[in-house]
Amino acid sequence: MxxxxxxxxxxxxxxxxxxxxxxxxxxxxxxxxxxxxxxxxxxxxxxxxxxxxxxxxxxxxxxxxxxxxxxxxxxxxxxxxxxxxxxxxxxxxxxxxxxxxxxxxxxxxxxxxxxxxxxxxxxxxxxxxxxxxxxxxxxxxxxSDRHAVLSILEHAKKQGYKKLAIITVSDGYGQAGREVLKELIPAGGFEIVADEVYGPKDTDMSAQLTKLKSAAPDAIICWGTNPGPAVIARNRMQLGMDTPLYMSHGVASKKFIELAGEAAEGLLLPAGKLTVAAMLPDADPQKxxxxxxxxxxxxxxxxxxxxxxxxxxxxxxxxxxxxxxxxxxxxxxxxxxxxxxxxxxxxxxxxxxxxxxxxxLDQSAFVMVTIKNGDWSIVP
Missing domain, CATH: 3.40.50.2300 (Response regulator)
Structure with missing residues (x-):
């Protein structure tokens, strides 16, 4: 005592x-x-x-x-x-x-x-x-959403993609992102071939993904924060879809990888540099x-x-x-x-x-990352 x-x-x-x-x-x-x-x-x-x-x-x-x-x-x-x-x-x-x-x-x-x-x-x-x-x-x-979208579109352009589909959550974050996507995708020379929305409490987005798949996009951009994007990643795998899937910076945490599991593998997104801090060059002032x-x-x-x-x-x-x-x-x-x-x-x-x-902030605040072996990796 x-x-x-x-x-x-x-x-x-x-x-x-x-x-x-x-x-x-x-x-x-x-x-x-x-x-x-x-x-x-x-x-x-x-x-x-x-x-x-x-x-x-x-x-x-x-x-x-x-x-x-x-x-x-x-x-x-x-x-x-x-x-x-x-x-x-x-x-x-x-x-x-x-x-x-x-x-x-x-x-x-x-x-x-x-x-x-x-x-x-x-x-x-x-x-x-x-x-x-x-x-x-x-x-x-x-x-800002704008800089995240520009980072995604720069990567998509390098891959030669032309037709893009979007799926966004119906909350404030998703609505704001959808507005920027609908502005910048056509401005960047791309075509929006499908535009689907899901609710923040939805637990299955197979129907929306099936519609996106039927539009035959070169890539899909998902805009939301967890758990929805993790559900979309899992549904995509369940449907056997191999269309490249971009996520927004709203999932840039290990929690997303945990929620999506193996379905997270290979997904792409713009993220703040914290996710890959150890991989940054020593000259980067943020490191x-x-x-x-x-x-x-x-x-x-x-x-x-x-x-x-x-x-x-x-x-x-x-x-x-x-x-x-x-x-x-x-x-x-x-x-x-x-x-x-x-x-x-x-x-x-x-x-x-x-x-x-x-x-x-400007676009330099983002790096494009992908998920490899259950962890973040900088896209070369």
């Missing part, structure tokens, strides 16, 4: 020592994440990352000598709960900035509250609509950042690192840099200084924000 009491006392003293390095009023940063629900495989690594960074930064003295207080709310992948969570952070918790939400639909549902509140939102979701047209108070860290993040995350949580956790990493450190650049945790100052950030080497890419670009 005595040894247990001593252990508890030691842990308390350690925690006090860490927070004692940072004094004054805490800087409150909110987050709305899908820690549970269908998108938990995205939101959980984001939450893990933010709690890890909060502890790390506070142990090093905080930001501007003040401790960081992360207030993380779980929207359970539910749009109504995301709205309630955002209102709580803005009206009750009086946060200086909000990170998230995890998914595009939830981001689109809450983002219009932020200009009135004059608090910056740094989303971890991908839809281009989040930052186009530019809203002065809204930023995002996930790479040391990626390897350090992966090492810290895997040591802390005993699970593989995820690109989606990287969106949270970037959101946190971008806000931190904005606070330090303006020597102020005032929400207006954070917004103003986010917009000035240049050359920030993050997990998702190298960020260069401007008043006209609140994503700050």
């Amino acid at each position: 005595k040894s247990k009491m001593l252990a508890v006392l030691a842990m308390a003293l350690f925690a006090m020592a860490g927070t004692a390095l940072a004094g004054g009023e805490p800087i409150k940063i909110g987050a709305v994440l899908s820690v549970t629900g269908p998108a938990s495989f995205l939101g959980e690594p984001e939450k893990n990352t933010l709690t890890m960074l909060e502890e790390k930064i506070n142990a090093a003295g905080g930001i501007l000598g003040r401790p960081v207080e992360m207030i993380i709310l779980d929207d359970e992948t539910d749009v109504n709960k995301a709205v309630l969570a955002a209102q709580r952070l803005l009206k009750k918790d009086n946060v200086a900035a909000v990170l998230g939400p995890t998914v595009s639909g939830n981001t689109l549902a809450i983002m219009n509250s932020f200009p009135a509140a004059k608090v910056p939102l740094v989303s971890c979701a991908a839809a281009e609509k989040i930052v186009s047209p530019v809203n002065p108070w809204i930023f995002k860290t996930a790479q 040391p950042v990626l390897l350090a993040y992966a090492k810290d995350y895997e040591a802390a949580f005993k699970q593989p690192v995820s690109s989606f956790g990287g969106y949270g990493y970037d959101a946190f450190y971008l806000v931190k840099q904005a606070i330090e650049a303006g020597n102020s945790a005032d929400a207006q100052a954070i917004r103003d200084n986010l917009e000035k950030i240049k050359g920030f080497v993050g997990i998702s890419g190298v960020f260069n924000f401007t008043p006209e670009d609140h994503n700050g």
